[in-house]
Amino acid sequence: MISNPGTLGESIEIVSTILSEAGIENSRREAHLLLQYVTGKSVTDLRGFPKARLYADVWNKVLLLTKRRAQHEPMAYLMKNKEFWSLPFEVTEDTLIPRPDSETLIETILDFTPNANARLNILDLGTGCGCLLGALLTEFKYAVGVGVDASKSTSSTARRNMQRLGFIDRAEIRTGNWGDGIKTSFDIIVCNPPYIPSGEIEMLDIGVRKFEPHMALDGGRDGLESYRIIAREIHRLLTKSGLAAVELGLGQAPEVAHIFEKNGLKIKKITQDLAFQNRCLLATVRN
Numbered sequence: 001m002i003s004n005p006g007t008l009g010e011s012i013e014i015v016s017t018i019l020s021e022a023g024i025e026n027s028r029r030e031a032h033l034l035l036q037y038v039t040g041k042s043v044t045d046l047r048g049f050p051k052a053r054l055y056a057d058v059w060n061k062v063l064l065l066t067k068r069r070a071q072h073e074p075m076a077y078l079m080k081n082k083e084f085w086s087l088p089f090e091v092t093e094d095t096l097i098p099r100p101d102s103e104t105l106i107e108t109i110l111d112f113t114p115n116a117n118a119r120l121n122i123l124d125l126g127t128g129c130g131c132l133l134g135a136l137l138t139e140f141k142y143a144v145g146v147g148v149d150a151s152k153s154t155s156s157t158a159r160r161n162m163q164r165l166g167f168i169d170r171a172e173i174r175t176g177n178w179g180d181g182i183k184t185s186f187d188i189i190v191c192n193p194p195y196i197p198s199g200e201i202e203m204l205d206i207g208v209r210k211f212e213p214h215m216a217l218d219g220g221r222d223g224l225e226s227y228r229i230i231a232r233e234i235h236r237l238l239t240k241s242g243l244a245a246v247e248l249g250l251g252q253a254p255e256v257a258h259i260f261e262k263n264g265l266k267i268k269k270i271t272q273d274l275a276f277q278n279r280c281l282l283a284t285v286r287n
Contacts, residue, residue, distance in 0.1 A: 004059040009050025011035060011059060015066045022070035030075065031066075037079050038062045072207040085135035089161050094153040096216035098131040102192050104279040105245040106135045108271045109188060112243055112282065117142055118187075123237060124148070125178055125191040125230055128216060130158035130171075132190045137167045146182070147173045151215065179233035187242045189234050193226035195219040195249035223249055227256050231263035235285060243268070244283045253278040261286075 005011050012031045019027035035046055038061045045052070054062075065078050076082040076097045082089055084098035085106055091097055113120075120143040124133040127147030137143055147162075149155045155175040162171040176182075196217045201209055208217070219225055227246070234244045244265070248256055257267050266286040273279035 002063060004054065004056045006054060007050060008035065008039075008041075008046055008052045008054055011054050011062060012046065012050075015062065018066050018070055022072070024069060024072070030069065033075065034062055034065050034069065034078070038065065071210075072205075073211050074207045077211060082129075082131075084131040085138065087131075087134055087138060087165060089129045089131050089134065090157055090164070091129050092153070092157050093211065094151055094213055095129040095157050096192075096212055098129065101273045101275075101277075101279050102132065102247055103135070104271055104273045105132060105190055105192070105247055106139070108245050108269070108280045108282050109136065109190070109243060110139060112268070113140075113188070116140060119143065120187040121145070121184065122188045122190070123179075123182070123186040125189065125233065126150070126193055126216070126226075127158050127173065128154060128192070130161045130173065132192065133158075133171060134161060134165050134167060136188065136190065137170055138165070143188075144170045145172070146184075146186075147171060148176050148178065148182070149173075150175070150177055151213075154213075178229055179237055182237060184237070185239045185242070186237055187239055189238055189242065189244040190246070191230050191234075191244075192247040193219065193230060195223045195226065195247070195252060197221065197223040219249070222255075223252065224255055224259065227252075227259050231260045231265060234260075234283065235264045238285050240285055240287065242284065246281050246283075248278055248281055250277060253281060256281055 015031035016028040076091050082091045082098050120140050122145035124147040127149045130147050133145045133147045147158050152175045155173050159173040162168050253270050260283050264286050265283040268282045270278050271280045
């Protein structure tokens with residue numbers, strides 16, 4: 001146990017050093033984030049009052065989180081929160097951490113749905129923490145939605161997020177296998193499925209492969225297993241004028257497009273993320 005350094009400034013130095021030696025990039029910035037999270041103090045306070053006293057119980061909490069971060073556990077899990085679409089979402093070890101890339105799905109839906117007052121029925125397959133559903137309910141004030149996840153604990157997290165965001169009266173969270181048991185039609189369907197080929201999981205960043213739920217990552221032998229299932233579900237559940245937006249893994253656009261077309265869907269557009277990678281496939285039901 002590293003003894004309490006006694007002040008904010010000295011604690012930041014120790015935390016930064018531990019993280020740096022563990023190979024964590026931007027270690028000083030992350031040290032500030034951990035101290036902010038535990039103490040509730042602002043960056044201004046941390047930098048402006050380095051000699052402020054740090055009590056032993058607070059230091060013990062900081063040190064515990066520092067040791068976890070040094071093992072490359074993602075900051076989002078340590079802080080139990082991740083921002084998506086400028087909204088705060090609770091995350092746990094059972095939920096995939098939202099990525100900025102996934103905001104491409106929201107942007108694409110908005111580009112093709114100009115009426116913000118539309119009374120839409122939205123389905124989020126594999127909702128995770130509920131970030132896609134929450135973002136869409138924020139943009140479409142009169143929409144209602146259903147989020148489905150195979151994990152009971154993940155569904156509980158999504159439900160808490162809907163409550164926290166004020167959407168509990170507009171969002172229903174279910175535990176289930178994709179669209180099983182759902183008979184309603186939807187105007188918008190979104191999905192960020194598992195799409196990493198099984199054999200590539202061990203090549204992912206250590207923080208991802210060691211801590212994030214493999215259920216939300218593993219797309220089977222070729223990474224396309226979930227797409228084969230959701231293509232059928234989308235064809236069954238999407239209204240004739242509806243839109244479906246699904247996230248794509250790197251290089252998967254042609255294969256996913258082929259799967260969707262085989263299942264009676266028409267590819268409307270494939271959009272790129274900020275890194276110019278094909279990230280979102282937008283589809284409709286083929287008439």
